[in-house]
Amino acid sequence: MNRQAAPPDEATSSSGTAMIEIIKVTKSYPPNVTALADISITIASGEMFFLIGKSGAGKTTLLKLLCNMEKPSNGLIEIAGMNIHQVTGNKLAKLRQRVGMAYQDFRLLTNRTVAENIAISMEVSYKKPHIIHDRVRNLLAQLQLEDKHDILTGDLSRGEQQRVALARAVANSPTLILVDEPTGNLDAASTEQVMDLLTRCNHSGATVVIVTHDEAIYRHTSHRIMKLHDGKIASLTRGTGSEQPLAADALNATDLADKSGDMP
Amino acid sequence: MNFWFAVIRQTGRNLRQTWATQLITCLTVSLSVLIFSFFYLIYLNMLSVGDKLSDNLHLVVYLEDEPGPEMQEQLRLKITQFDQVEKIRFISKEEAFNRFAQQLGDNREILADMPTDFLPASIEVVPLKTLRSLRHVKLFSEYLATLPGSQKVQYGQQWVERFYSFTQLLSIIVLLSGSLLILTATFMVASTIRLTIFGRQEELELLKLVGATNSYIRTPFLLEGLLQGLAGALLGLSALYTLFQWTTHHISGAGFFNLLTFTFFPFTIISIIIALSIVLCTVGSYASMQKFLRV
Structure with missing residues (x-):
């Protein structure tokens, strides 16, 4: 080889x-x-x-x-x-x-809120709602996006969208x-x-x-x-x-x- | 959070996002259920009316002369040779007169000047309940007409024939509206699910990439179909029940209808209609998914 x-x-x-x-x-x-x-x-x-x-x-x-x-x-x-x-x-x-992936084109659902976008990766592995909620809050705090929790991702700036995409990638604590x-x-x-x-x-x-x-x-x-x-x-x-x-x-x-x- | 919780939440989300399309589909399904069950209800009630009428069905053979006891026995033998019957009853001229007088009630004076033997003697034949098809009754009446001394055979031919052709027509309408139900339920739901799938292609792609299982993606669509079927059937049947109540309330008191008792579907039929609607809509949803959902 x-x-x-x-x-x-x-x-x-x-x-x-x-x-x-x-x-x-x-x-x-x-x-x-x-x-x-x-x-x-x-x-x-x-x-x-x-x-x-x-x-x-x-x-x-x-x-x-x-x-x-x-x-x-x-x-x-x-x-x-x-x-x-x-x-x-x-x-x-x-x-x-x-595997958590943050795409170059973000692949965010623009008609969903920031929190919903981040939660998707945890929902598919059936995490409990309160765990999802806490994790989303925690990630948003780390990326200084706390005030964007309920904002549609379509209304965010490119930089904010990029951070949300990253938060989604790491949310489910992937290996x-x-x-x-x-x-x-x-x-x-x-x-x-x-x-x-x-x-x-x-x-x-x-x-x-x-x-x-x-x-x-x-x-x-x-x-x-x-x-x-x-x-x-x-x-x-x-x-x-x-x-x-x-x-x-x-x-x-x-x-x-x-x-x-x-x-x- | 378990699988079903996640799937139900996802279904709720889908329904909320596409509520307008879902509502139109639901109304279409309910309209189909209403049309089908409307005709089916009439058909079932007509069948029960038919049963009641056939309870009273008897053939009357008018005789030229009043038969003596020996002749009566011979006629009885001749009749039972053709078929088993429930009852044979000989009516003498006098008995016929008395019965007519009784039917006239207060107007019986008009018979005062009439001789008591002006009405012909007759035989009343009640066929077996199991052998009361229109064809059988016709054949039987033709046979009875050939009996010695028979003048005329009556069983309300025209009325019975019209009634049977009416129920025949109704059964065809029931079949047609049943097909309409199948078409609308299956195709409307299939088309709604197809639109939903196209509208959510991006999301479905993402769900796949973040590790959603096939069942996680597919089950909400099946549930949507199932709910459409359930809601459509409940709505359609409720509308029919309201219509039924209104009609029975408003026509009670009218002479002819008072003789008949209309009934709504029994619980078993209601359950079957709901189950049928659910199955059809779920099949529509499944077919659409198989064709358009690439996961």
């Missing part, structure tokens, strides 16, 4: 299990567009992982494959040990309840959180709130994959950063920031043996 990156020490030392296994994944669209080519990466349980690259590099495509919105043309993707593209019916539903451009429409203060929330989720055990081209949010990180370029892994590095991951070991040199030219 020709992996471009093996599981890092961070992953193995935090929980010892892989949350995401992507093995030689290719995604092509007709007639002749290759969005992703031969991608292999392992992301461990409890890891925070940054996926960067220019527009059209294949970041969002990879995220869509991870949440089973699309199927790969080739290769294997496993989440928590399950091949997500072979899981169907109730098993797939259960798996999706454990895997996938976020696509979480700070695209946010000012510095809101960006910090969003990153604080994601960091808290990560500290409480969730694996967090953040797709971004906002350098500000990964510049000072100590987590792994994978850069995509034209559908291929251009680099896989560990951030040099002061912030320490849960089990911050030195990056396994073998991980990046073939990418040494891209190391910072």
